[in-house]
Amino acid sequence: MAKRHLVILLLVLFVAAFLRFYNLGSIPAGLHGDAASQGYNAFSLLNSSKDRFGEPFPVLFRSLGSYQPPIYTYLTTIPVSIFGNTPMAARFISAFSGILLSLITFLFFRAFFPSKPGLALFGGALVAIAPWSVFFSRLAVEANLALVIFASSILLYWRSLKNPSLFITACLLLGLSTHAYYSERLLAVLFLPLYLLIFRKFWLHQKRWAILGLVIFILTQVPHFSMVTSGAYIRRFDQVSGSGMDNYLVYYSLPNLFFDSDSNLGRTMPGLSVFYGWMVVPLIFGIRELVLGKVTKEAGKILGLLLILTPIPAALTGDLFYPLRVLDFLWVLTLIIAIGLYSIYAYLKVNTAKIGLVVILALYSIFSLYISYFILFKYEKAENYGYAYVKLAEKLKGYKDKEVIIDSARDLGIGVRMAYLTRFDPRNIQEQLRPQMKTSYYNSSVNSDEVYILGNITVKPIRWGEVCRENVLFVGDQAALSDKEIKEHKLKFEFEIKDLSGKTALLGYKTQPEEKCK
Amino acid sequence: MKRKFLIILGVSLGNFWVYQLFANNILMGLLLTSESILLFLTALPERSKKIQVAVFIILTGLSLYLLAISFNKEIFYISDYEKIVQKNRGEYFGAELGKIYGNKAGIFYFDKFRPVVSKISGNFASNLDFEKYFLSKNPEEGRYPVFLLPLFILGLVRLIIVYQKTSVIYFLLALIVSSLVSISGKMGPMLLFPFFNLCIALGALNIWRKWQKDI
Known part of the structure; x- marks a missing residue:
């Protein structure tokens, strides 16, 4: 690789790292329940080799009424052991995956188009700044890790057409990706046979490697087979199932991809869509x-196959346009955008125009991203990520002499979030949660109403029968502690926690049994 | 040539949209149907300069008419809800950007320019939602029968490959004007009607040629 290209690659990786790690602990402001679950399970594994329900080394992690794929949680043990129980530690693996994806995209293009090193740099750079990639890299989502593993396997499948022994590693990685996120489970079993079908002439002459690879892939699926009869997969399928042609086509909608903004967990940020609007060109x-076949025929076949297959798992769910479930598809689109951008770049004859194009697009994109994500998203969506509970964990350090009851009626993740942030002893939690499981660990029915007792803090739905007990502090949102309830139960105001937008998020009121129950 | 003409005529009249256009304004219906045929002719190898000029004269006339009678005033109107959002966002920008926001240029960009651009790009995007034209379950929006969608995609891909300048410029101008006007109900972004017909007709022509070759 030329020195100039190496320097640009390092710059691209630096930008990718900066956009993913800058203020990672405080943006998103707070800690989502799913992220806290992964973080606390990692903390629990580190300390006891069991998850928070006392299950030794689970194949799937039971969590908040469902199951989380395992690899993310196991890998999170590393940042949690280094950085402690912080929001940043829970998000670290996803952020790091985002940087790796930028590098793998570079390597991917280098392998596909060795004569166009510039295209590889465009690919890496577009992944580095793509809104979807930055957004999901800064959330503790397994899908981002799964994408890196899946993309690595695709790179190796391509390389294996020249060096068949790489087919084994490609199959191993593809198999592993199925343990990282749900979408990959279906995607892997669709991709592998179709890949072999497309390149059958080659693999019929390399039967030994092909069979070995397939055996490795099947071996990686053994843990899934063991789960089939448990009902755990049925649970997840029940939660998301529902399909139709509309659900598939919606992923090819230009407004959804380039113009519409939203800020749900599964989508993206205020004022910015999954991609920048200019990327449509x-x-x-x-x-x-x-279509013109200007990329090699084989590369075109792989990209075409991925373009058709990658939205299928998400299309089988009931949600219309849910980018979190199609990160693989968004990556493939980014590759095509990179090819298009490079063709425009190559079309320009004057160097000043080329540099101008790159600089203007990069600056405009990073500026838009900064405004939408690092400002608007941070303030406007703090309540969705439990910002107030992070503040509450600090605040309650001054209430050790009181019995604190935190209402959990509207947010399943409060208990595990508080346990993670307060570094509560996992063995104690295991003793509490194991008996609260209403079914076996792996089951099609998973309850999510666990009560957490963290020393003087209890996380459970508020019951007003407890107002006659002395020295009790109730904490909840305005729905839990409404004006009517406060008056009726003669509660005394203790504190208020606002979210970043200035709205009241949590209230603290203490009981006055001498007034209420005399 | 006769067959090609029949294809574009069939496509232009064989959809739900054209009848909505005629029902609303006969002259508009006639002009847009003629524009569809002319635009199709510009995409054929035997195109003439005069037809290209005619396409843009009709487009200019229709655009000026639509901008005059249906300019979307919502673009510059700020609702009470938007005022609240803007006020809050002003506080966030002020806290995070300091002097970059707190000067005349910054305030103009964030409070005036950005919201307007956002509304225009929203309109732009909704016109680009190709599914809405073929797959909409809303009878107000359904404009083409769903079986024409593959022909449309085929024609669109064909246009992308051959890069037919007149059609691309027509599409972009029609899209920009449609983003600035507000036409409620069944009429929709009517300037795009000829472009949709063109793509469907090109797709049909492609299949016709392939079929002829096969036999």
């Missing part, structure tokens, strides 16, 4: 390059 050019 290079996408069209990229498709043109693919």
Whole structure:
């Protein structure tokens, strides 16, 4: 690789790292329940080799009425052991995956188009700044880790057409990706046979490697087979199932991909869509390059296959357009956008125009991202990520002499969030949670109404029968501690916690049994 | 040539949209149907300069008419809810950007320019929602029968490959004007009607040629 390209690659990786790790602990402001679950399970594994329900080394992690795929949680033991129980530690693996994806995209293009090193840099850079990639890299989502593993396997499948022994590692990685996120479970079993079918002429001459690879892939699926009869998969399928052609086509909708903004967990940030609006132009050019066969025939086949397959798992769920479930598809689109952008870049004859194009697009994109994510998203969506509970964990250090009851009626993740942030002893939690499981650990029915007792703090739905007990502090949102309840139960105001937008998020009121129950 | 003409005529009249256009304004219906045929002719190898000029004269006339009678005033109107959002966002920008926000240029950009651009790009995006034209379950929006969607995609891909300048410029201009006007109900972004017909007709022509080759 030329020195100039190496320097640009390092710059791209630096930008990717900066956009993913800058203030990672405080943006998103708070800690989502799913992230806290992964973080606390990692903490629990580190301290006891069991998850918070006391299950030794689970194949799936029982959590908040469902199951989380395991690899993310196991890998999170590393940042949790280094950085402690912080929001940043819970998100670390996802953020790191985002940087790796940028590098793998670079390597991917280097392998696909060795004569176009510039295209590889465009690919890496587009992943580094793509809104979807930055957004999901800064959340503790397994899908981002799964994407890196899946993308690595695709790179190796391509390389294996020149060096068949790599097929084994490709199959191993593809198999592993199925343990990282739900979408990959279906995607892997769709991709592998179709890949072999497309390149059958090659693999019929390399039967030994092909069979070995398939055996490795099947071996990686053994843990899934062991789960099939448990009902744990049925649980997840029940939660998300529902499909239709509309659910598939919605992922190809230009407004959804380039213009509409939203800020739910599964989508993206205020004022910015999954991609920047300008990217629609290079996408069209990229498709043109693919259709005209300007990329190699084999590369076109793999990209075409991925373009058709990757939205299928999400299309089988009931949600219309849920980017979290199609990160693989968004990555493939980013590759096509990179091809298109590079063709526009190559079309320009004057160097000043080339540099101008790159600089203007990069600056505009990073500026838009900063405004939408690092400002608007931070303030406007703090309540969705439990910012107030992070503040509450600090505040309650001054209430050790009181019995604190935190209402959990509307947010399943409060208990595990408080346990993670207060570094509460996992063995104690295991003793509490194991008896509260209403079914076996792996089951199609999973209750999510666990009560957490963290020393003087209890996380459970508020019961007003307890107002006649002395020295009790109730904490909840305005729905739990409404004006009517406060008056009726003669509660005394103790504190208020606002979210970043200035709205009241949590209230603390203490009991006055001498007034209420005399 | 006769067959090609029949294809574009069939496509232009064989959809739900054209009848909505005629029902609303006969002259508009006639002009847009003629524009569809002319635009199709510009995409054929035997195109003439005169037809290209005619396409843009009709487009300019229709655009000026639509901008005059249906300019979307919502673009510059700020609702009470938007005022609250804008006020809150002003506080966030002020806290995070300091002097970058707190000067005339910054305030103009964030409080005036950005919201307007956001509304225009929203309109732009909704016109680009190709599914809405073919797959909408809303009878107000359904404009083409769903079986024409594959033909449309085929024609669109064909246009992308051959890069037919007149059609691309027509599409972009029609899209920009449609983003600035507000036409409620069944009429929709009517300037795009000829472009949709063009893509469907190109797709149909492609299949016709392939079929002829096969036999």
